[in-house]
Amino acid sequence: MTEKEHLIVGTAGHIDHGKSSLVKALTGIDPDTLPEEKERGLTIELGFVFMDVPEYEKQIVFIDVPGHEKFVRTMVAGASSIDVVLFIIAADEGISVQTREHFDILQLLRVKEGIIALTKSDLVDADQLEKLGGEVGAFVQGTFLEGAPVIPVSSLTGSGLAEIKAALMAAGRCVCRREDCGYFRLPVDRVFVMHGFGTVIAGTVLSGGIKTGDRIEILPERIETKVRGVQVHKEKRDASGLGKRTALNLHDVDKTLLRRGQCAVAPGLITPATRLDARLHLLNSTRSAGETSSTSPRRGTNGSTPRRSPASAVSRARRKRPSSSFSGKRRTNRGPRRRPPSPYGPD
Numbered sequence: 001m002t003e004k005e006h007l008i009v010g011t012a013g014h015i016d017h018g019k020s021s022l023v024k025a026l027t028g029i030d031p032d033t034l035p036e037e038k039e040r041g042l043t044i045e046l047g048f049v050f051m052d053v054p055e056y057e058k059q060i061v062f063i064d065v066p067g068h069e070k071f072v073r074t075m076v077a078g079a080s081s082i083d084v085v086l087f088i089i090a091a092d093e094g095i096s097v098q099t100r101e102h103f104d105i106l107q108l109l110r111v112k113e114g115i116i117a118l119t120k121s122d123l124v125d126a127d128q129l130e131k132l133g134g135e136v137g138a139f140v141q142g143t144f145l146e147g148a149p150v151i152p153v154s155s156l157t158g159s160g161l162a163e164i165k166a167a168l169m170a171a172g173r174c175v176c177r178r179e180d181c182g183y184f185r186l187p188v189d190r191v192f193v194m195h196g197f198g199t200v201i202a203g204t205v206l207s208g209g210i211k212t213g214d215r216i217e218i219l220p221e222r223i224e225t226k227v228r229g230v231q232v233h234k235e236k237r238d239a240s241g242l243g244k245r246t247a248l249n250l251h252d253v254d255k256t257l258l259r260r261g262q263c264a265v266a267p268g269l270i271t272p273a274t275r276l277d278a279r280l281h282l283l284n285s286t287r288s289a290g291e292t293s294s295t296s297p298r299r300g301t302n303g304s305t306p307r308r309s310p311a312s313a314v315s316r317a318r319r320k321r322p323s324s325s326f327s328g329k330r331r332t333n334r335g336p337r338r339r340p341p342s343p344y345g346p347d
């Protein structure tokens with residue numbers, strides 16, 4: 001049996017706007033699994049849920065992200081590998097702070113496909129929905145979501161769920177197959193210990209393939225190890241490849257050495273460095289707020305800080321510790337309000 005290509009669907013949107021509830025209503029599975037998430041009624045960690053649709057040619061995988069502004073770094077890590085965004089706006093609250101911020105991030109990450117869900121539609125009347133539809137249309141004008149379906153939905157009553165599912169599948173058909181440079185790269189977005197198996201890392205394969213017995217290197221620390229086992233969709237496989245949500249059981253690596261933001265690669269492929277040359281793109285909203293671009297980096301995302309860069313098209317960041325990156329990798333910077341860029345260039 002040939003395995004289906006994975007379609008990675010990421011949620012995005014303001015806190016409490018109903019992202020996790022919608023994933024649960026669509027799949028029957030709650031993406032919030034931590035006791036603390038259940039207790040506090042909010043998402044803290046990324047949630048991963050597979051939606052099986054036998055008649056669909058792709059395997060849909062949801063990545064549910066937190067909406068709380070404190071967890072934006074986690075949201076970026078989740079959004080970094082998505083094909084389609086399920087962009088959530090609560091009908092009773094409308095466009096809010098993290099609606100805007102998540103949308104900025106999606107644009108910076110160059111997400112190309114998506115649909116817009118007006119959640120909690122049971123809490124408003126038809127006139128309010130129509131008004132919000134107009135506001136949302138203006139908000140996404142000129143962006144990748146211009147013309148995307150805007151669908152009222154209620155996770156409580158189930159109204160609109162079938163339309164959301166159909167629109168996601170249609171958006172998934174517009175996603176082109178990712179380009180494969182051939183060498184293995186897997187940005188780590190989950191680390192856990194499986195009873196009886198040991199340490200496991202998981203993520204979406206960015207390029208190349210991997211099979212049981214292969215040697216890999218975890219960057220930037222250059223931890224060398226061997227793959228003891230490969231899982232795709234929670235099932236044991238001999239191998240996995242491009243675009244697949246994949247879990248790798250590692251040989252003899254302590255979990256405390258691993259974290260989200262690292263990258264598993266074929267050994268010797270990438271040499272970590274302390275300098276990073278990048279092209280900067282400042283958002284209009286950032287520019288008008290008078291921020292510089294030198295803020296905390298949120299690349300995939302491991303939290304080291306570059307030196308201040310000018311608000312220009314090209315920057316060179318120096319890091320205290322070596323980090324790993326590669327050509328074409330996109331990252332986002334965000335931080336506290338700073339003084340405006342100096343007209344004399346960097347200091």
Ligand SMILES: Nc1nc2c(ncn2[C@@H]2O[C@H](COP(=O)(O)OP(=O)(O)OP(=O)(O)O)[C@@H](O)[C@H]2O)c(=O)[nH]1
Pocket residue numbers: 013014015016017018019020021022041042043044065066067068119120121122123153154155156157
């Ligand atoms: N009435 C109504 N309430 C909803 C609906 N969807 C979600 N809620 C409620 O809204 C609250 C927040 O829902 P969540 O799904 O946790 O929101 P979230 O966007 O995942 O929140 P974060 O992960 O913290 O960003 C919960 O109390 C839900 O029961 C809906 O369609 N109708």
Ligand SMILES: [Mg+2]
Pocket residue numbers: 019020021032042043064065066067
């Ligand atoms: Mg949630």
